[in-house]
Amino acid sequence: MNEIAAALGDGARWRIVELLAERPRSVGELAESTGLRQPQTTKHLQTLARAGLVTMAPLGQRRVYALEAGPLAALEARLRELVGAIEAHAGTRDVLTRYQAAIEAETAAADRRRWADGRTFSFDRVLPVAPDVVWQHWVDPDLLASWWAPPSLTITECVLEPAPGGRVVLDYRDAEGHYRSEGRVHAADGPGHLAFELSVLDAAGQVSFTGHYDLTLTAAPGGTRLRLGLRITETTVEAAAFVAGIETGWGQVLDHLTATLTRQEGPRS
Structure with a gap:
């Protein structure tokens, strides 16, 4: 051919x-x-x-x-x-188009430090397993690494220690570069609630912005309702592309978690 x-x-x-x-x-x-x-x-x-x-x-x-x-x-x-x-993967092209538009809009708005401080995002999913299974996929490093990045990225370090003061680390790479985020856990009450912060670092190790996360897991018909709230602070002008990708990126990551748990659950009898 x-x-x-x-x-x-x-x-x-x-x-x-x-x-x-x-x-x-x-x-x-x-x-x-x-x-x-x-x-x-x-x-x-x-x-x-x-x-x-x-x-x-x-x-x-x-x-x-x-x-x-x-x-x-x-x-x-x-x-x-x-x-x-x-045609079968037209949705991924649509995601790219929306991301490009978001980067343009956020870059135009990023005219000073802390330009996006206080902005909030929320995500909601129903997952086909019990809350304790979902919890383990957040706090067990191996399970966390199985989903906490879009499939196109390779995780090189992934830690979320479920105790106040525990470390949070997400380190991954792709063909274009290496990316790292670090933070701390503020509250952990498994298997129902987790609060933590995570700072995205630039190439020099400086904070681009910090995300403050609040995760709740509650039993629901068919499994678990996951609600994730996010508020950002310490935003730098250079963080515009990262901020533009928050909604799309977390949407992909939680879709990845849903797919991972669905595969593990398997067909119901």
């Missing part, structure tokens, strides 16, 4: 393919129709032949080339698969 795509990636070869789609043609006829010299035309045809796109039949002194439909049909099928994949 790569060889077919590469062969069709040249404008002159694509024109040759268009001409051969109408009917078989000789090298001389193709050269005349494309405005190329015969040696150039021959080289292009050899490339198309190596990709299985054309075949040559010697007719006396003439070499006549015909286009093969099979490789083009295979390419068409592959392109249809790619279009289907794009």
Whole structure:
């Protein structure tokens, strides 16, 4: 498939393919129709032949080339698969578009330190397991690392110690860089309530902004209702992109938690 795509990636070869789609043609006829010299035309045809796109039949002194439909049909099928994949994941493109718009808006608003202090966010989910199971996924480091980042990121350190004064650390990376947040637990009353703060650090280890989190877990029909409140303080001008991504990022993370718990719960009998 790569060889077919590469062969069709040249404008002159694509024109040759268009001409051969109408009917078989000789090298001389193709050269005349494309405005190329015969040696150039021959080289292009050899490339198309190596990709299985054309075949040559010697007719006396003439070499006549015909286009093969099979490789083009295979390419068409592959392109249809790619279009289907794009359409199936259109939601992720929508998320990117909204995030870009949010960054532009927040960057325009970030005109001074503490520009977003006091802003609040809230998230609500119903999870298909008991509150104590959800609690363990917040306080057990291995379980926490299984969901506390969008799937595209790799967690390198993840700690939330469920006691007043306990450490909170989220350290992760992607292909573009390394990111770290640190903080402390203020209250922990498992399996129902957890309050903590977490500061997002910049590349120099300075605070970009601090999030103050309040998590409640209550039993609900079908499992557990999770409510997470967030208030931000200490916002710097440079934190605009981070602030723009809070709603989208936490939405993805909690969707990841929901999917993780749903897989672990498995089908109900």
